Amino acid sequence: MELREIQEVARTAGRFAVSTPLVATLLAGRWFELDQDVLDRGAVPIVRRDDRLVAPYYADGVAIVDGAGAVVESSGVEAAVFADLVPLALVPGEHPALDGERLAEARAVFAAVAVGCADIVLTRSIAWAQTRQQFGQPIKGFQAVRHMLADAHIAREQAWTAAIAAGHEAFRADVWAAQAFTLARRSIEFGIQVHGGVGYTWEVGLQHHLDQVLELDSLFGGDR
Amino acid sequence: MTMTRFDDPAADRFRADVSAWVAEAIPAEWRDGRQALGPDDVQRIQRSWDEALFEGGFAGLSWPEEYGGRGFGPIEELIYYEESSKANAPDGFGRIGRVLAGPTIIAAGTEQQKKKYLPRILDASEIWCQGFSEPGAGSDLAAVTTRAVKVDGGYRITGQKIWTSFAQYSTRCLMLAKSSTELPRHHNLSFFLLDMEQDGIDVRPIRQINGEQEFNEVFFTDVFVPDEDLIGGEHEGWAVAMTVLSNERGTTEAATRLVEATTEIDLLSSCCSLDKPHDAVRLQDRKELLRWHILRATEEKAAGEDWFTAGSVLKVQWSELIQDATRLGIDTRCPIHRDYWRHSYLASKAMSIYSGTNEIQRNIITDRVLKVAR
Numbered sequence: 001m002e003l004r005e006i007q008e009v010a011r012t013a014g015r016f017a018v019s020t021p022l023v024a025t026l027l028a029g030r031w032f033e034l035d036q037d038v039l040d041r042g043a044v045p046i047v048r049r050d051d052r053l054v055a056p057y058y059a060d061g062v063a064i065v066d067g068a069g070a071v072v073e074s075s076g077v078e079a080a081v082f083a084d085l086v087p088l089a090l091v092p093g094e095h096p097a098l099d100g101e102r103l104a105e106a107r108a109v110f111a112a113v114a115v116g117c118a119d120i121v122l123t124r125s126i127a128w129a130q131t132r133q134q135f136g137q138p139i140k141g142f143q144a145v146r147h148m149l150a151d152a153h154i155a156r157e158q159a160w161t162a163a164i165a166a167g168h169e170a171f172r173a174d175v176w177a178a179q180a181f182t183l184a185r186r187s188i189e190f191g192i193q194v195h196g197g198v199g200y201t202w203e204v205g206l207q208h209h210l211d212q213v214l215e216l217d218s219l220f221g222g223d224r
Numbered sequence: 225m226t227m228t229r230f231d232d233p234a235a236d237r238f239r240a241d242v243s244a245w246v247a248e249a250i251p252a253e254w255r256d257g258r259q260a261l262g263p264d265d266v267q268r269i270q271r272s273w274d275e276a277l278f279e280g281g282f283a284g285l286s287w288p289e290e291y292g293g294r295g296f297g298p299i300e301e302l303i304y305y306e307e308s309s310k311a312n313a314p315d316g317f318g319r320i321g322r323v324l325a326g327p328t329i330i331a332a333g334t335e336q337q338k339k340k341y342l343p344r345i346l347d348a349s350e351i352w353c354q355g356f357s358e359p360g361a362g363s364d365l366a367a368v369t370t371r372a373v374k375v376d377g378g379y380r381i382t383g384q385k386i387w388t389s390f391a392q393y394s395t396r397c398l399m400l401a402k403s404s405t406e407l408p409r410h411h412n413l414s415f416f417l418l419d420m421e422q423d424g425i426d427v428r429p430i431r432q433i434n435g436e437q438e439f440n441e442v443f444f445t446d447v448f449v450p451d452e453d454l455i456g457g458e459h460e461g462w463a464v465a466m467t468v469l470s471n472e473r474g475t476t477e478a479a480t481r482l483v484e485a486t487t488e489i490d491l492l493s494s495c496c497s498l499d500k501p502h503d504a505v506r507l508q509d510r511k512e513l514l515r516w517h518i519l520r521a522t523e524e525k526a527a528g529e530d531w532f533t534a535g536s537v538l539k540v541q542w543s544e545l546i547q548d549a550t551r552l553g554i555d556t557r558c559p560i561h562r563d564y565w566r567h568s569y570l571a572s573k574a575m576s577i578y579s580g581t582n583e584i585q586r587n588i589i590t591d592r593v594l595k596v597a598r
Contacts, residue, residue: 126596140596143587150586153594157537158513165516175509 001030003105003167007112011160014116015123017208027109031102104170110220111163111180117209118156118184121191124206125149128195145194152190159183174222181217188213238300242282242307249276250313258312266314274316274348283322283346286476291330291342298475298522302482302515309483317393321345321352323476325398329417332456332464341396341417353394355385355401355418355442356465363584365400366462370444372401372414378450379403381418384443387578391427391440394420399449404459415461417453418444434570474535475525477579478518481542485511488549488568495556503552510545517541533593536585543575543582 001009010023126149129140139145159180166176188210192199199206253261254269261269277283285301287293294300326345329337344350361367370383381401391397396417403414424445429437456464489511493504521534550572553565576582590596 122594126594129596141598146590146596146598147583147586149594149596150589153589154537154540157534158517158541161517161520162513164520165513179509179513 001026003030003108004164006030006109007163007167010109010112011116011119011163014113014212015119016116017120017212023109023113027102027106030105101170104166104173107173107177107220107222108163108166110216111159111166111177111184114181114184114213114216115156115160115163117213118152118159118187118191121188121206121209122149122152122156125152125191125194128198132196132198139194148190148194152187152194155183155187155190159187178217178221181213181221184213185210185217235299235303239303239307242304243311245280245282246308246311246313249273249280250311254314255312269314270316271348273314274318274351277316277318278347283318283348284326287326287330287342287346291326291338292346298479298525299519301476302479302518305479305483306486309486316348317351317390318345318348320354320390320394320398321348321350321396324354325352325396325417328398328415328455328464331467332415334452334455336452337417337455350395351390351393352396352398353388353391353420353442355388355397355399355444357387358384359386363581365465366410366413368400368402368413370399370401372399372403372416372449374403375448378448379414379416379454381416381444381447381449384441386430386441387439388427388442389439391420391442392429396420397442400461400465403461407459410462411459413461413465414458415455415464416449417455418447418449419453422447432570433573434567436571470535474538475518475522478514478521478538478542481546481575482511482514482518485514485542485546485549488546488553491561491564492549492553492556495553495558495561507545507549507552510548514538514541514545536580536588536593539579539585540582543572546575547572 006023006026009026013023126140129145129149130138132139162176162180162183166173166180169176188206192206192210195204195206198204251269251272253265274283281294282304284291284293285296285304286298287295289295322345326342329341329345333341341350345352355370356365356368358368358370360369368383370381370385372379372381379401381399383401385397385399388397397420399416399418400413401416402412404412406412424447426443426445427440428443429440431437432439455461489504489507492507493501495504517534517538521538524534550565550569553561554569556565558565580588591598
């Protein structure tokens with residue numbers, strides 16, 4: 001698959017909070033000649049952090065493959081709760097990790113997931129502004145609320161541009177991804193504010209999308 | 225689907241051509257001693273720059289070839305602006321003609337209007353201004369009250385326009401005026417190509433908060449426009465103004481502002497007193513993001529998207545970026561560049577106001593892009 005196509009899929013996966021390692025599997029399929037049984041289980045790209053390898057998603061039976069696509073580690077990991085995504089797969093030692101061009105591509109693709117996270121929060125915020133009544137009218141009628149929706153859109157669009165740029169400029173994909181995560185996060189912040197107190201409750205669940213952006217940022221946002 | 229045009233070897237060759245031409249074309253007195261030039265010299269150089277652009281073939285980069293243009297896309301335009309800015313090229317007076325009047329005439333003009341006006345815009349023998357805003361019609365542009373009264377053979381125009389850049393040098397004005405007092409809003413305006421060299425026109429410069437007098441208020445008293453200088457249908461001027469302006473203004477304006485942002489941020493990065501280099505790096509990153517956003521918008525426009533879906537986001541982006549840059553410039557408290565930053569800080573205050581205030585842009589986004597009914 002073309003990287004940009006994977007990015008489109010990744011954005012949609014982010015929008016629907018797809019919790020399976022779909023996106024990572026698409027990337028692995030782009031990079032490696034993987035055995036079907038590995039693909040079936042879902043492959044997870046990993047990042048080297050200090051002396052550990054960290055994968056962005058929890059998946060039962062994470063497969064760690066080397067540059068040739070051979071499985072170098074395939075073990076069950078302990079179940080993680082949804083809100084506690086890191087560390088997900090910790091494998092000490094000298095495994096070939098995601099680096100160079102592949103790391104750049106992973107940054108571009110997971111930046112796209114973050115844009116999807118901003119998409120869904122904006123969609124929900126618009127729906128909320130249309131339903132929630134205060135002062136005898138839906139709050140969508142207030143310009144302050146309308147401008148927050150516009151700001152959420154502006155940040156989300158900028159985040160998407162940064163994700164696309166990350167896919168084109170591998171040499172600074174870390175900077176682009178960091179911008180995409182920051183902007184996706186900002187977009188979500190506006191969405192939470194539009195929701196008011198309700199947006200701050202666990203039950204409404206906006207934090208899942210924010211969490212996902214924060215988590216992806218810590219894995220793929222680079223050091224800046 | 226991919227934005228590879230920038231990596232295109234043809235784009236690189238074009239960049240080299242522009243860069244070589246600009247280096248050659250900039251007058252030495254401007255390049256080497258701009259600070260020492262008086263206002264008359266600056267004016268003379270700006271005028272000669274319009275002519276140089278025409279002679280060099282850079283006046284109508286994105287105009288179709290059949291109208292004397294080069295038939296290029298916004299990417300070449302962006303490259304031109306980047307290279308001319310790097311070389312500190314002067315700005316001519318012909319900008320409104322090249323960017324607004326020309327594309328409007330190409331899109332909505334009659335064959336006769338195209339033949340008559342386009343060559344004079346390209347060679348800058350006519351300078352254009354834009355008669356849109358009025359004291360009572362700023363953000364609410366459709367509320368213009370300058371009257372166009374139908375008379376034998378044409379119209380008589382009476383009213384006041386404001387924020388009219390280049391009016392003092394202009395021979396033609398893109399005039400939006402109210403041609404009907406009965407028809408409903410948005411269907412009561414007409415768009416004219418008005419001759420500025422006639423009696424009844426009074427141009428008064430407005431002094432700005434940065435001390436410059438770039439724009440004017442212009443009073444029109446019983447000024448004549450012949451029928452053949454009506455553009456688009458009678459009473460359908462609003463549609464002409466909106467479709468053409470929103471489509472043509474976006475990329476070009478964003479490209480010129482990107483270039484301005486580059487100037488400010490590059491200076492910031494090298495400013496002796498900058499104690500927060502990290503902030504300057506962030507601004508550099510945001511400037512690169514703006515550049516890519518222009519490319520992306522260009523790509524989407526080519527794919528048939530309405531320009532306004534990206535145009536409002538771009539407007540907010542470039543204006544806030546430049547304002548943040550000049551604010552940081554003031555914050556450096558740099559003794560060497562103090563006057564420079566004070567001036568550009570004040571100048572940047574206008575950016576969130578003109579070309580549609582940023583509040584209007586946010587309204588457009590919520591109304592027309594997100595489609596949230598009020």
